[in-house]
Amino acid sequence: MSVFAHSSRFKEPYYSNSAKCQLWVASNHTPTLLKYAMLLVEKVWREGVQFKKAGVLLTRITEQGVLQLSLFEGSSPKDTRPQQLMQTVDELNFLYGQDKVRFAVMGCEQRWQTRAQFRSNRWTTRWNEIPHHQSLKTTLF
Numbered sequence: 001m002s003v004f005a006h007s008s009r010f011k012e013p014y015y016s017n018s019a020k021c022q023l024w025v026a027s028n029h030t031p032t033l034l035k036y037a038m039l040l041v042e043k044v045w046r047e048g049v050q051f052k053k054a055g056v057l058l059t060r061i062t063e064q065g066v067l068q069l070s071l072f073e074g075s076s077p078k079d080t081r082p083q084q085l086m087q088t089v090d091e092l093n094f095l096y097g098q099d100k101v102r103f104a105v106m107g108c109e110q111r112w113q114t115r116a117q118f119r120s121n122r123w124t125t126r127w128n129e130i131p132h133h134q135s136l137k138t139t140l141f
Contacts, residue, residue, distance in 0.1 A: 005051050017046075
């Protein structure tokens with residue numbers, strides 16, 4: 001996992017930094033990923049800097065079910081609580097709307113949104129974006 005942040009290149013003083021770590025055991029458990037990301041953010045953060053861009057990169061992603069055990073961290077493949085938690089969060093967000101259940105480090109308000117005006121339709125992953133016969137007629141003719 002890597003975390004990076006930088007200020008505007010056009011304003012002085014310019015600041016850029018990054019930090020990375022390796023998880024001992026592969027995980028798709030959001031609280032675990034957030035814990036490591038927040039530790040890295042503490043290394044990168046500088047008080048008073050107006051950041052222009054920041055992000056988290058996940059690398060060496062492996063298939064779920066392939067678990068490399070660690071000599072240093074206790075992890076039992078039989079512990080289903082992390083999967084149950086994430087399944088419950090996903091189900092609640094599906095029922096009540098995206099991001100209705102969030103982790104505390106995500107904050108209460110999200111003041112920014114991704115610019116998506118030039119995004120392609122997601123016909124293979126979103127039912128509501130599949131073109132219908134009537135909409136095809138109006139767009140083609």
